[in-house]
Amino acid sequence: MRLNGIILPHRKGTENAETVAVPCPETVKIAMSQHMGAPCLPLVKTGDKVEVGQKLGDCETYMSCPVHSSVSGTVTAVSDMLLANGKSCKAVEIACDGLQTISKEVTPPEVTDKASLVKAVRESGCCGLGGAGFPTHVKLDYDESKTKIDSLIINAAECEPYITSDYREMIENADGVINGIKKIKKLLGIESVYIGIESNKPKAIALFEEKLAGEDGYKVLRLKASYPQGAEKVIAFNATGRIITEGTLPSDHGILVMNVSTVGFINSYLETGMPLVERRLTIDGDAVKTPCNVRAPIGMKLSDILKLTDTNIEGIHKLISGGPMMGMCVYDTDTPVCKTNNAFLAFKKPVSLKGLTVESGQTNCIRCGRCIGACPVGLMPAELERAYDRGDRAALNKLKINLCMNCGSCSYVCPAKRDLAEKNQLAKGFAISK
Template sequence: MKALTFKGGIHPHDNKHHTEKIAIKSLKTPGKLFFPIQQHIGAPCEPLVAVGDEVKMGQKIADSKAFVSAPIHSSVSGKVVAIEPVLHPGGSKVLSIVIENDGKDTVHESVVPKGDLSTLEPKQIIDIVREAGIVGMGGAAFPTHVKLSPPPDKKIDYVIVNGAECEPYLTADHRMMLESPEDIIYGLKAIMKVLGLNKGYIGIEENKQDAIKVMKEYAAKEGGIEIVVLKTKYPQGAEKQLIKVVTGREVPSGGLPADVGAIVNNISTCTAIAQAIKTGMPLISRVVTVTGSAVKQPANYLVRIGTSFRTLFEASEGFNEDPAKIIMGGPMMGIAQFSIDVPVVKGTSGLLALTKKDVALKPESPCIRCGKCVDACPMNLLPIYISAYAKKNDLEKAEEYNAVDCIECGSCSYVCPSKRHLVQSIRVAKQAIIAQKRAKK
């Protein structure tokens, strides 16, 4: 079958060779772990524990009454030693529960198998997902139970698992597909059950032939699941682009995937759902790719949430040379860090340590109007003009050129031969336009 793809996009070096062949290694975290009360899109949680409390592994330690939110659980057993603001990968300090690990991993009483998928009702599955604190684990961390509860007027007919992993360097999802295919299928089946569907899709980029093979094998055992082979191109895993490729439908401007009857979930989100149902263990660990040319021993770690980045880099034996940039996530959309004393959160898919050479920023030169940004834009926008108006602070014009539709994938900045900061300026304009609109309301 021919690999499918979308219009536009770029072909950065994927640099996945560092870690794609390395099996996931489970990592223990001695000492302190940090649990920010906000690890998801939506309302922050309230701590349910106090300093001095003993907590167990899998115990809920923070929750919120808001619908769009997700509870947080302790990933180890031990003692709450502080509740204080701690540096968050987002760049600011966030109130966090600090737990001293006692190393015993005493499991909390609430962690019990939730029953058989065939006997569970959709409503029960949604509750399990919510109680387990499961969020989109590709990076955005949108609460999964919200995705699974579309408004009644939106009939969902496509559920897609995102195995594209189009960001360079990252291999966490790739390894999961090779090592836990049955959990991925199980999680997908659970989502299909919630939405009353008997067909599900898993999209995988062509550069992961081994994963395609394994997933096809397991999908064939179950039936009702189709593996969609995608062309290797960034941003193939962007939600809107993936939906278009799989369903042929375009999510309307300003709309949500549910508007075209589709929902997309990450590979790790599916395995988290499987774990939550099968063992009752909430989302307390995830796979993180630690890589980049500055890292001595690149690896994929199964790590407890709350573990400091420093612990992960130490497990990889530190650095070959001083890293110039530390990034949480991929190099295209990840967040640059100014410290490694930051905890792994639910959306931490990878940690990159890049050298000066990798991230060398050449000076901007004037736009030569080559139009490469226009060809690269997967949203069919004109980054050249949006950016020009954004830089002049002409928000009205930037909006006219659809700045708000930008998905911030960074393809325009990547291809620009003049090294102009296109997406960066568009992002600023986009946020200003949205803020302006909110103020008017």
């Protein structure tokens, strides 16, 4: 058995661009909703002085994690903010004083077992840094009486074109990543660790093989450079041969999947106590004069970062948060950086990944079956589109619409230029509505 997928041009133009810290901005706007789950409630008010690492928002809901200040300065407003998904949340606006004074709240946690690890990770504000934003403490807090985790998979595939932030984490912070892996493995009592890296990253593979040589229980996997290799279900199967079935989690199959940058951050937090207040970002695209990797504070305006890369903001045709396949269009260049960002791509002309000018207009489905061959989980996207168009919930559920991971492979290979991936997302919402 194999999982399908597609071959994309890599376009990793910033793979050798060492991460550069950006100067402290004049202002930041820190959203209270930056992860999957419940938004936080602001803990500060206008006029309050804040410091780096200070908790700005929190929530008692289990499926949530706190938000911290990335700068020191004065709160100028607690306002409503429109998110890219159309929802709104509160946001804390801060005028930076440029001092970057560290809060007294920043102290390394005492971690001795699984329970204290889960508590510490929650307090760090950590959510999955691969883009999904699932609160990491929830993933770690599995029921040991029901679930025996024997395999930890470190997702270092980074299969989307352009993005190299995870790659730079591996190159620049290999020891931190490995130390984080070892701590998690020990505290959770996990037997085997698989570090999955795509074959288009030979330096990272060689580096981790060298550092883990002779270590029992660790295996560096050279994965095929195909898309979506980094999808949770795909990398879990390719690492262990286990299938994450519909309605189940990796933990139900003895697997814990963690992004490589997430593990690197957890190690840093356990050593320093500094919560998640900054992100490494890949800045690329044909509108960017100086493509690069930067380390930016959470809440910094994207426009401020783009100016540092000599980008002509007025000439941008499309701005994407994330990669070209699963990323989301950004409607405002003043959008602030959030925890789940790993890249921003700016394009001045509408070009496809295949290097061809995007043609407008769709044609009827020609029943070629390419979308089926490309789907990593074997769905039938054209049939799903037809079921959605006729409003057939029963058919959508029978065709397993909820297995769709929105990778976009079907749309990419469709010669009729059908909006299959977009229809699938609408179909998922429709199938579960009443």
